[in-house]
Amino acid sequence: MSALIRCTNLNKKFGRKVVLHQLSFELMPGDTAALIGPNGAGKTTLFSILCGYLRADSGIVNVLGQPAGSKALFGKLSALPQDAQFDPSFTIAEQLQFYGRLQGLTAKAAASEMARVLSLVDLAGEAKQKAAALSHGMRKRAAIAQAFIGKPQLVLLDEPTAGLDPANALAIRKLISSLSGEMSFLISSHNIFELEQLCNKVLFLDKGVLHSNVHSNLALDNAQYLTLQLEQEADQQLLQQLQQLPGVQTLTQPQKKQLVFSLHSAQATSFDILLLQCLASHGCHYRSLTKGQTLEQKLFDIA
Numbered sequence: 304m305s306a307l308i309r310c311t312n313l314n315k316k317f318g319r320k321v322v323l324h325q326l327s328f329e330l331m332p333g334d335t336a337a338l339i340g341p342n343g344a345g346k347t348t349l350f351s352i353l354c355g356y357l358r359a360d361s362g363i364v365n366v367l368g369q370p371a372g373s374k375a376l377f378g379k380l381s382a383l384p385q386d387a388q389f390d391p392s393f394t395i396a397e398q399l400q401f402y403g404r405l406q407g408l409t410a411k412a413a414a415s416e417m418a419r420v421l422s423l424v425d426l427a428g429e430a431k432q433k434a435a436a437l438s439h440g441m442r443k444r445a446a447i448a449q450a451f452i453g454k455p456q457l458v459l460l461d462e463p464t465a466g467l468d469p470a471n472a473l474a475i476r477k478l479i480s481s482l483s484g485e486m487s488f489l490i491s492s493h494n495i496f497e498l499e500q501l502c503n504k505v506l507f508l509d510k511g512v513l514h515s516n517v518h519s520n521l522a523l524d525n526a527q528y529l530t531l532q533l534e535q536e537a538d539q540q541l542l543q544q545l546q547q548l549p550g551v552q553t554l555t556q557p558q559k560k561q562l563v564f565s566l567h568s569a570q571a572t573s574f575d576i577l578l579l580q581c582l583a584s585h586g587c588h589y590r591s592l593t594k595g596q597t598l599e600q601k602l603f604d605i606a
């Protein structure tokens with residue numbers, strides 16, 4: 304199976320400033336991948352290079368088997384830029400149809416594609432509106448609709464739910480999830496919860512360097528973690544006993560009332576009973592016990 308994105312030793316500087324350093328990664332068909340990193344990490348720059356808006360200084364950047372920016376990618380790769388804007392003079396329908404025409408669709412096909420993508424984001428009733436008449440959330444959904452024109456194979460979404468209220472953000476997550484069988488996604492977001500829901504692969508960029516040890520299937524990686532949320536902070540004696548329970552590899556305390564256990568896989572299945580017995584013998588109450596660790600905890604461990 305050939306990779307949708309293959310980057311090898313990608314480097315990019317702005318002036319003297321190194322923004323991306325020796326990036327190498329692959330995205331395979333069917334992947335929904337998260338691009339995470341603090342402000343200024345280089346995420347938008349990487350998106351811009353993948354789309355062909357910017358050139359890498361060195362390295363190989365292939366998208367769908369073509370060099371990034373190649374005309375052959377027209378209609379196969381699409382992107383939602385971070386600050387996507389609509390022209391205030393035209394209706395949303397006119398602009399989406401125009402984008403369809405730019406992809407080579409006939410006027411009729413562009414009109415039906417416009418209607419299809421607007422109904423995907425629940426904006427069919429707003430087709431005749433201009434951007435100024437839409438709320439911020441509606442404009443964002445219209446911009447996302449634009450990224451789906453022509454059923455591209457690969458969609459890059461830069462902060463798709465930034466600024467959306469929880470209900471709209473959930474609707475967009477459901478949409479991405481429902482389309483993930485038909486197309487692959489690379490999603491940049493600061494909402495780690497969102498990425499955890501949607502993505503099976505994580506690219507963690509920090510100061511232009513990719514932390515390759517987070518390239519993993521989250522579900523598999525999570526199998527040997529348990530997160531315990533306590534009613535009160537654990538005392539030293541309890542922590543020691545928990546640490547000594549059979550199967551415990553490491554015990555970390557990301558927050559005062561939260562403990563994360565990493566377990567030896569062979570003993571992971573029966574561990575919860577031992578743990579609850581230990582808590583009960585200490586008269587310690589817990590609020591929740593969940594399988595896995597959050598992506599936030601994982602990134603906290605790496606940073």
Ligand SMILES: Nc1ncnc2c1ncn2[C@@H]1O[C@H](COP(=O)(O)OP(=O)(O)OP(=O)(O)O)[C@@H](O)[C@H]1O
Nearest residue numbers: 317318322340341342343344345346347348349385
């Ligand atoms: N056109 C440019 N000229 C000079 N420097 C730039 C340019 N674009 C980006 N940079 C710098 O490159 C670095 C990476 O910026 P980039 O926008 O890619 O980060 P980001 O991870 O997308 O950040 P954010 O999460 O804030 O959107 C920053 O230090 C930024 O100042």
